[in-house]
Amino acid sequence: MLPWSAELAGRFDQTTFDSAFLRDNPLGDPHERPVLVYLPPGYDESDQRYPSIYVAMGYTGHSGMWFNRTPFRQPYPELLDAMFATGDVPPAIVVFVDAWTRLGGSQYLDSPGTGRYHSYLCDEIVPYVDARYRTIADRDHRAITGKSSGGYAAMVTPLLRPDVFGALATHAGDAAFEVCYQPEFPLRARQLRDQHDGSYPKFFADFESRVGRATRQDLEFLEMYGYAAAYSAEPDGTVLLPYDDLGQVVPEIWERWLSRDPVRMVTTEPRYAEALRSLRAIWVDAGRQDEYYLDLGAAAFHRAALAAGVPEERLSFELFEGGHGGIEYRYPLAVGWLSRQLTG
Incomplete structure (x- = not known):
């Protein structure tokens, strides 16, 4: 070829x-x-x-x-x-x-x-x-x-x-979504805790300081947040994750994901x-x-x-x-x- x-x-x-x-x-x-x-x-x-x-x-x-x-x-x-x-x-x-x-x-x-x-x-x-x-x-x-x-x-x-x-x-x-997304919630919560003190703002600050040097982990954080931005953002644009800091589902937010x-x-x-x-x-x-x-x-x-x-x-x-x-x-x-x- x-x-x-x-x-x-x-x-x-x-x-x-x-x-x-x-x-x-x-x-x-x-x-x-x-x-x-x-x-x-x-x-x-x-x-x-x-x-x-x-x-x-x-x-x-x-x-x-x-x-x-x-x-x-x-x-x-x-x-x-x-x-x-x-x-x-x-x-x-x-x-x-x-x-x-x-x-x-x-x-x-x-x-x-x-x-x-x-x-x-x-x-x-x-x-x-x-x-x-x-x-x-x-x-x-x-x-x-x-x-x-x-x-x-x-x-x-x-x-x-x-x-x-x-x-x-x-x-x-x-x-x-219960099969393709939900199993990742505890893993993402743990990784965010260990690498960015559980804070997406800290992740974004770090990510934007390394333009052109994104890692696979960066993309996984970004993807999860991007899904939340699409499925469960508030009218003012606030992005709500469907799980808490322990990786456990937040039912009312998760239901918004499931509706899509x-x-x-x-x-x-x-x-x-x-x-x-x-x-x-x-x-x-x-x-x-x-x-x-x-x-x-x-x-x-x-x-x-x-x-x-x-x-x-x-x-x-x-x-x-x-x-x-x-x-x-x-x-x-x-x-x-x-x-x-x-x-x-």
């Missing part, structure tokens, strides 16, 4: 979008965001309209990372282009969305702790893409996909806005079950050895979809051999499957 970029059959178009929803966000993050759009082979030579598939990135991800190269692995955009270049998959427009924050991510939700990233996606980026490119501008020809926190976005966004997205694909998306668990949403709220039933196609997968037990979350979401009455023919579910990382080869498989469902 060549270590440099391949010639593309389609093309990428990058523009900058000035978001009204992200202007004056509580973290002071940029309100001007890159929008990266893949246009399939033949786009410029025809007047055809295409289904659109939106890609949500995982935690700490931003759009500039998509073309990162590692040994013996191709970046996702090149894998995507190679798939469409075969002509075996109906062409689609693929939109890479940037929802980064200084905390590493937003979970693609509206929150007083991070900003209005859900509204930014659904009410700004989607209309912007539909106006600028030749999409088939309706929910039955529009899907969202992603991995990890991006997979979480792929699950919850159509539940919250089934009028915007009519299909989804989730790779190891955050789900079954895609499994809990579907199994306890009829409106979300109805939204899921309305989707044309649902792809769910994860690695059997996922380090965060998101294979169990994937299985739980698939089971919830069946219990909600989603017909089996609309579902694709697979647990494959692998962990949480290095699974980008799965992404084009899902996009190809979605393209077929959205075209049919």
